[in-house]
Amino acid sequence: MHIDTLAVQTLRHHEHGAVVPPVHLASTFALDPATGEGPYAYQRGGNPTRAALETVLAALDGASHGFAFATGMAATAAVFETLRSGDVVVLPTSVYGGTYRFVERLLPARGITARYVDDLSALTDDDLPERTRMVFVETPANPTLRITDLRRVAELAHRHGALLVVDNTFMTPVLQRPLELGADIVVQSATKYLGGHSDLLAGVVTTDDPALAETLALAQKAGGGVLAPQDSFRLIQSIKTLPLRLGRQQDNAVAIAAHLRSHEGIAAVLTPGSASEEEARVHAEQAAGPGAVLSFRLAPGLDRVRFLRALNLPAYAVSLGGVESLICHPATMTHEAMTPEARDRAGITDDLLRLSVGIERVDDLIADLDQALAAAR
Template sequence: MHIQTVAVQALRENEQEHGAVVPPVHLASTFELDPATSDGTFSYQRGGNPTRAQLEQVLSAIEGGGRAFAFATGMAATSAAFSLLGAGDEVILSASVYGGTYRLVTEYFPHQGLGHRFVDDLGELDDDSFTESTRMVFIETPANPTLRVTDLRRIVELAHAHGALVVVDNTFMTPVLQRPLDLGADLVVQSATKYLAGHSDLLAGVATTRDDALADRIGLAQKAYGAVLSPFDSYRLIQDVKTLPLRLERQQASAVEIAEHLRGHDAIAAVLTPGSHSAEEAAIQASQATGPGAVLSFELDPAVDRVRFLEALQIPAFAVSLGGVESLICHPASMTHEAMTPEAREVAGISDELLRLSVGIEDVRDLIADLDQALAAAR
């Protein structure tokens, strides 16, 4: 079945006994067990909950199989991925990795005996890039917020040849547009706060794998760390996922139109989209994803005052996050990537003039008109 059908129908068989078309919410923190064996499908909510289990079934279904684990935040899912590493292990990441991941790696890895190495371009990795300590490559493709594209098939083959895992943060693309597990990745993480939830009203994360041994370790991390998604938020996310393909289709179409409009505007110095860096990256994006997604970044012409531009906007809210039905615009250097040093941001290609726009489901004509009037006001 196509993903839109799967998103809606994944739980249909679960409720045939009652005929309910919407699953119930199980709020219990503890569950009655068999006195003779102390056994039961569920015992304590941190270890498992019927509503969270149903959500994980849906998340696995839209990913195309495997086992999915729902966390309280995207960073909790990423932390669970890094729990696969042991003291002395090293992970390779892109220099433009999400600021929250950068903070986790730079602030906490040293205390855990874990190594990390940021590289300017993951596409330039080769055999010499790996050492005996390299146990993971962590990829965002497209990268946040530069939207650089990494060839997942090539990195998977290279990393596996050196005994390293490949973890992909697929938040920007979602399984609607990109399936890293199909391309050989070992684990996929997402901030479900973004497109999966899509309404800027809950925090959630998900990790998915088709490797049973890895799944057992992620499940243990979920239970041991305790950063699990609540039953009510699990229920809400089940409902939100049903409209994910529809929302993303509208958002992506508008983002493509806005990017083309801005490229022709004399107040814009540069527009960044997946594949815009080079013809090679455009070909890679086309080969591993079915679209560019709904996030774009751009730099203003020096003659345009950035603060005045942002103040003049009437539709996009000046706020962090992305993927919601409402358009959001942010200044990565001072917001999403403020944990980075100025030197690290320069290496990553995140200039002080770069803005990131997450396109919502508003009418694209209104969004373009609003951008135009704000640019005019800020000259």
Template sequence: MQIQTAVIHALHDFEHRAVVPPVHLASTFALDPETEGGEYAYQRSSNPTRAQLETVLATLEGSAHAFAFASGMAATAAALSILREGEEILLPASVYGGTYRFVGRVLPARGVTGRYVDHLDELTDEDFTPATRAVFVETPANPTLRITDLRRVVELAHRHGARVIVDNTFMTPVLQKPLDLGADVVVQSATKYLAGHSDLLAGVVTTSDDELAEAYRLCQQAEGGVLAPQDSFRLIQSLKTLPLRLERQQANARAIVSHLREQEGIATVRFPGSHSAHEARLHASQASGPGAVLSFELAEGLDRVAFLRALRYPAFAVSLGGVESLICRPSTMTHEAMTPQARAAAGISDELLRLSVGIEDLEDLLGDLDQALAAARLR
């Protein structure tokens, strides 16, 4: 079953056999008085609508288990909950700012250390110590769009007894399946492409490791950061158009990349594979598309604020993956938790802009970028 069919038909075997399954809002469920048991007891532990969503998510990912959380960071926190006192995790220097904040301010209180590597493709056996228990990967990286060789990182990490956790938010399982490449855990901010309409917060963790699944199930039950039934239902509905949305978003993004690279007012354009021919080949070997996020810098002398103010369609806002285009300045928005030194090491300049491309008419988007560049030159 292909992915577009899977997102539509994955739930047709549920009890009620409704084409659109009902929403179960109950916070508690009646139990059998004799056995005091039942498939569902309390919404925090389990809920039929959340279970339906998790079935769809596991189907998309090709995983044995999926767990829905109340936000992408809640999912990331759950994914990292497997680390214990005295252990460390390796991360890329350009990791998402929210993850950087969690690793730097929350994990140390648990006795867990985060160690940053400029680029994970440069990892060697010497980078691993007996304390290294996990490697956290973003590919493409946010917002530099650098590519990491997932197969190589998995082979290195597993040789040293470390697990590999991949943030697949930019690619989604439509374009990249890290579990198929050997990763142990995939985490996504479902707020982004999976939901796709900038109207709900959600996160997902997927794995085929039964031991890890038990740990993540405990996170849901013990910590309670689960996705509510109404949002679970809305996410199920949004997933049905995910492949179609991504197809249009990628087509728009490809055209915008080509257009911007021809403009004198643009100094640099970054997209998956733009760093080198090697990274382009690598991305093509592990993903089926470039995604729809790009970043760029204006040429020297252009007014960044004037450019952003002149834009009619991309809103100047954090987040990405929605049907509407969004643009942000990572150094002060998505990665503001980083120190200036950490941003410099990650290749995130103060002038870098990240554009998440939506499904608007391409001619409108290109015209808008052109008139904004003209406004930036006038200043």
């Protein structure tokens, strides 16, 4: 089935013929006294509502196993539980600030080394040190929108016995399906597009590998960062409109990017594939569209604070993927955990702004951006 149908119809009829799943709030479940067994025992280990959500998440990614976590970073942390002391993880220099914080602050104490690469698409065998066990990719990268060739990196990683992990938050399975491109694990912040309304925190991990699924299930149960039943239910419902929301958001973003590229108040616009013809070709081959996030730099002489204060529609806030447009300053917000040197290497300059485009009328968004640019002079 097409993903538009899967988003709605993966779960069908439930108790009493209900067309939506019930919310099971129980923290504990009765077991068979003779065997001590039952389908569920304690909510942290499993819950029918969360299990229903995980079925949907796996179906969307074309995976055999799905896991729902309380936050995107809880999901990412579970993925890093697949590493052991002495292992090396390779990441792009332009990576989400929360991931950077986790890698830099927590992994060294576990004896795990991180190596950052400017352009993962140019990765060679010589760039993978001995004991490389994971290549962690964001494509498009946050917030530079740089593109990584997933098929090529998967082949390289697997040749060295390493896993390819893809953070697919920006694309979602609607626009990109990394497991079909060679990835071993996909992670997403479901707070963003999957939730889509800026009103819940959640994280997702999917995989087709049974052994990895066992490790992830243990990390989920032992770590305890599971998604609550109420939020699991809400996420199931939100996912049903994901293709519709993201389609409108993407159309709006394409129009806004084209408008800003022709505006004298804008020095540069960054979108997936804008860095080079090769990145544009790769993205066109592995994704179904550019998504709904773009970054840009104001022209010299324009005041950033004045511009942001003049905006009426996009809120100045972290996060992305909601139905409402949001704008942020990555250097001091989403990527503030990075050192100035790390941000400079990643291309996250002080003049860079990131815009997450919502479902508002695009004419209204463009008019608002125009008046704010005029006010910034």
